[in-house]
Amino acid sequence: MKIQKQQVLESNKSSLKSHEENFDFLANKLSKNGHDVKSIVSKLSDFQVAIPSWALGAGGTRFGRFSFYGEPSTLEQKIEDIGVIHSLTQTAGAVSLHIPWDIPSDYAAIKEKADALNIKFDAVNSNTFQDQPDAAETYKYGSLSNLDKAVREQAIQHNIDVINIGDKLGSKALTVWLADGSCFPGQNNFQTAFQNTQDSLIDIYKALPDDWKMLVEYKPYEPNFYSTVIQDWGASLMLANGCGDKAYTLVDLGHHLPNSNIEQIVSILQLKGKLGGFHFNDSKYGDDDLTVGSIKPYALFLIFNELVYGMQNNPQNPDLAWMIDASHNVKDPLEDLIQSLEAIQEAYAKALLVDQNALKEAQLAHDVVKCQEILQGAYRTDVRPLIEKARLNAGGVINPISAYRSLDVRGQLIKERGKNTVATGL
Amino acid sequence: MKIQKQQVLESNKSSLKSHEENFDFLANKLSKNGHDVKSIVSKLSDFQVAIPSWALGAGGTRFGRFSFYGEPSTLEQKIEDIGVIHSLTQTAGAVSLHIPWDIPSDYAAIKEKADALNIKFDAVNSNTFQDQPDAAETYKYGSLSNLDKAVREQAIQHNIDVINIGDKLGSKALTVWLADGSCFPGQNNFQTAFQNTQDSLIDIYKALPDDWKMLVEYKPYEPNFYSTVIQDWGASLMLANGCGDKAYTLVDLGHHLPNSNIEQIVSILQLKGKLGGFHFNDSKYGDDDLTVGSIKPYALFLIFNELVYGMQNNPQNPDLAWMIDASHNVKDPLEDLIQSLEAIQEAYAKALLVDQNALKEAQLAHDVVKCQEILQGAYRTDVRPLIEKARLNAGGVINPISAYRSLDVRGQLIKERGKNTVATGL
């Protein structure tokens, strides 16, 4: 299924007048307060977030999975699904592949399809947390950190394969999420596991094309429940530094211990020029992988406040790879992703409204009350008209969820694909 | 110091036009969507939150305290401070006393002063977590739960004294926060401590006037770091039920283990008709006692969504005692309280915007996406014009922090009281 330009225009008709009233009123008010509304809208239009190929079907838990209808069962269909989201929102212009779930059979055809939908190939993801049917070695006791050299070599080679696949598609980054760790005290020698991981990463790093990045993800627990080799940003940064200048830390919002101050981590990594990527989701208890902004939208805003600060003040830090990494257990995956994209744009828009000069002044004066007023002033602003305008300018719809429903996208997908398809992967 | 009517009018002059534009635009939009704006504003005006007498001076931690200037050093001055806040915000029309820190020397004079400032006496608080200079028994090893009968009797009598003091001032509720517990395994017999607490509470309950309530607070830890006798809502409810119909559970936002779903607790207690009071603050790590809404404003909104639902659907539950219970370590306490009051009103206003009928329908249809759209739709609305209008209608100022500063309240207080006063209490 493909959304037509005409459908977009049709969808916007009924709400255009109301949008314009709201936008004009807000823009006028913001301009009076010294904001460059045009520039803000333009930044919002430019902001693109990758959709991972595994997020287009229903997710589940260890207790089971309730499947959804009309799920994509091929890479082509996954890209079509992203195309639908991108046509509506104009913010999902990239896909992040997971190997071996998404190995293209025809590279040229896949690239053509993605090009036609204006979708780029962002970071590629390797998988050494599951055994593949034909694998010689098992990852049950670790992969890049394994005491067994043969296992490490298989895992290293897999990552190199992933780089090669990504290279053919135009990707420029490899994301390594290493699930390795231990379930019980004594199972792992922490030092050996860490050293092996460092050595394995260096071997992978050597295979990295010059214009590529390696993004090292961290996570405190799950699927291992006693220790994880790359347990926090400190470990990730140490390993990235051990590889070289093209290796960076990747932050996933859900991969932190309770009560972590994530915005500070993000900020310090940018100061050091070592924040390479960011995975969006939300959570209340652990790595719950819920819709972005559904649980702690203010924390998301505070993180974006640091990201915006970094983009403006840290030339030493590269452009970031943005991706949504959520699991869709009870919602239509495409609607879930649309809600996530809106929450991201909202947090970004509000962060762009923070008056950085006034904030700096208040900080210098130790005026804590004023600092809070400045942040909350931006946060309390209803920025939906700005986001609508950014979408409109880029050729998207004013209200993506409404449009998705009135166009009956899911109904069409079920008609095309049948009810009981299952997305590959998890 | 006392804010004059004229000062309020003066303060509103410059921002009145802008407020009216914003309010009209918002009210118009909300009315179109079926909201009864007048009723919402009226509810906001009616909502009153008690200020505890101990929150008017600087707070601290076990590592020390940085004092603030012009703090009130008598009960009269504390009530004057609340008078200032109430004049500006029109939402702080009550004081919550802490005994023995606030025993009036002249009841009639204190009542008169409070009446003149339109301030009521809300729940009174007892203190059995500290020893008083002249006390016969020590609370080092517990008070109402102590194995030693003499200690329990002293603590019971103290609570009865508190009731009597409150009675003379027009209070209608006693709040019991029991710090009792243990720092080490084995120190306490859990069952005996619980049974003693139940018996002590029953003795206090017997002294309760007919039109009074007893509010039983819970907290998982601090100042005891292994166990707390009333550790959660389950324990509090059990004890309240053991006392009788006038005993209720009191929820303090900061008194929960990490990641607790507090809105569900609030909801179930209302269903059972047993939620008696609510203490506002915010926190990231433990009982941090930060400004309301400064860390997790969406969680506060979700809680208010349940409170509003309960006020509309649970006649079995009584009116609640609302209070701010925060510690002001780095801000001017009065400004801190004003920011808290605004955050409370904001959450309340947004909860009043939730379309309960549409939500119910979406729930029946298992339309999870729509449910979220409804809640977020309300939350994303910029409700500041509604709050300003509510304050204006009640005789307050449009922007309390600005007014507080332009009137140089703190400067006046320092002039009147001197720099190095210290608020009684903690």
Added chain:
Amino acid sequence: MKIQKQQVLESNKSSLKSHEENFDFLANKLSKNGHDVKSIVSKLSDFQVAIPSWALGAGGTRFGRFSFYGEPSTLEQKIEDIGVIHSLTQTAGAVSLHIPWDIPSDYAAIKEKADALNIKFDAVNSNTFQDQPDAAETYKYGSLSNLDKAVREQAIQHNIDVINIGDKLGSKALTVWLADGSCFPGQNNFQTAFQNTQDSLIDIYKALPDDWKMLVEYKPYEPNFYSTVIQDWGASLMLANGCGDKAYTLVDLGHHLPNSNIEQIVSILQLKGKLGGFHFNDSKYGDDDLTVGSIKPYALFLIFNELVYGMQNNPQNPDLAWMIDASHNVKDPLEDLIQSLEAIQEAYAKALLVDQNALKEAQLAHDVVKCQEILQGAYRTDVRPLIEKARLNAGGVINPISAYRSLDVRGQLIKERGKNTVATGL
């Protein structure tokens, strides 16, 4: 496979002398300190823990599962596996079935098999967290709490079916673990969900035979990540009380928020006569379902200290249903269970060594240091000789893990069943 008496005797030969030396030395020391060693050993021999039928195969996470060899694929084989564990340890004399995974095809044959291995049928477990292939209704949005009456009725009927199956086998309890909840704010109406759950439980309760118990489990999160209907002991107890005298709360060690004081919960429930069952496991982060005692053995001891106290002082509380509820992701499931059983016996033995009279005295004297000395004195004792003796007396082996390995049980099972069998269920 079945362990023969002769194999047990053979296995004990080599370590018997060393065991006797150790036991004599310890028993002598303990007797001198006033302990009744014979009685302690006898209590250890009597203590029996149920093995759930789903714990005999490899477990996994939402990221996948690494299977193990020789797993049981029928109910008969599962019971045989428990028979192996019980022959060696003499503490696993019960099985807890999960319906629909374990519906017997021939009741008489299954009972006979279990009888022959000296295994009883403990509490039966219902499953309304997954859809069955032929189910008319889906549990995707809840079961007993669902807004849809047809779904609730299906779930109620399933629980009644489970009771009937259990009844034919001699079970005397139904365990209800209700996964119902919501993943997003707004998805559920907390009050309606709670009320529906109460009504559904009452309907199930009505079908309960007179000599049965209903055990209501609670859990704060997972598989739902925003709210869970029965989120804590307070909610569970409220629902149990709403059903009647035969309904009790069941505590699972892993089902608590971070830092919960579980021993206090256990203690207060016993005081009220409402603790019905206990599920053992261990965890560091969430409901990790690790081997019992592998992470926090002292916490397990403190819990046992309360359980022993309750068994001795709370006649109002019934005998408990004990069960291991762990997931075996990286160990041989049978070895994992054996390690769990040993950890349970160890904690129980140490709790039996606590001098309750001395502890009471020290508590009365507020001698916190002494209280700790008493608990730690018991905990620091090496009680392995007592456990070995208890096993020997009952006909088991001195060292179950060694015996399991030297008898090459797993090798036998693979020979019998083949390598790539998969246990039914999760």
Added chain:
Amino acid sequence: MKIQKQQVLESNKSSLKSHEENFDFLANKLSKNGHDVKSIVSKLSDFQVAIPSWALGAGGTRFGRFSFYGEPSTLEQKIEDIGVIHSLTQTAGAVSLHIPWDIPSDYAAIKEKADALNIKFDAVNSNTFQDQPDAAETYKYGSLSNLDKAVREQAIQHNIDVINIGDKLGSKALTVWLADGSCFPGQNNFQTAFQNTQDSLIDIYKALPDDWKMLVEYKPYEPNFYSTVIQDWGASLMLANGCGDKAYTLVDLGHHLPNSNIEQIVSILQLKGKLGGFHFNDSKYGDDDLTVGSIKPYALFLIFNELVYGMQNNPQNPDLAWMIDASHNVKDPLEDLIQSLEAIQEAYAKALLVDQNALKEAQLAHDVVKCQEILQGAYRTDVRPLIEKARLNAGGVINPISAYRSLDVRGQLIKERGKNTVATGL
């Protein structure tokens, strides 16, 4: 008060025979299993832990403090108290001073007193989390990280003063615990605060004598409740690396987010040669500062397992500065410290019993069950006879708590000092 040699001998008389029986039995068993008991006992004797000068009086919380009797009120008396503990336990042969609470008036006299009691001066601690009466600048909004240069300079100079004081006493390390951070979003610019801290630390580092170390402590929260500049080991290590080879990370057990795997942090820091010091205490909820080993003794053992591994395998890591950092709210501080020392020795002794070769082999074989058996085998051993022997060999008592009580130390101290003295400091 000073414990006499004769008193020690007297104290040991009654329990000597029983100790010898227990020790011989255990030593014999351990030797059979290949352990070098003599070497273990000797290592235990050599292990010395510093007592901080502020831990000799009663601690408290922000809710108040219950004082204790006979507290030391001068530095001399504090050292005498440590002398008492050291005479009994022979493991507290060092004091860690806190400036400005412990500035000696007569250096020679203090050194002489400490020498006579066989007490060394370990790391000295600076204090920039409180304002001193005569200070020109306030630390209310930070010290080494403050935006105000004058404040930073005052804090830097204070640290240099502390080095100079320590130098005169023979200390060889400065511990910097930096409480700086923020209570509210926006209050701090994370990057500026971090950069300022780095610059300030470099200035302090320059004043460090050649044979000194700088130990950089980290802590996630408290007394600041939104952000802390040095929030975790990653930040500490980054700052230490920014200073130079003599700067190290210091780990305090209580300074971690819930569920942190501390042993892994300790292990990786040793691998990198950057673990400089360790502060012992225990906790259930936050930085509770409870008696060592009173809540999670197994976690302490696992940490010691890594420390022992590091001491044996990481020559790149220096000798560590060991210190107890607990708060004594409900126990006699001296008894509390004795219990902590015993718990430390117990964990150390058990870690020394871990068969590192067998563990390595089991790890290589991915025999997770065996790995656990090895660790638990060591942990379950009752090592009290080894600790008693180590104390005896060094001239201490068999049972320090008993001896302390039978010698009526506290009674003596009250007689000497009076009841209502208050220890300086917190």
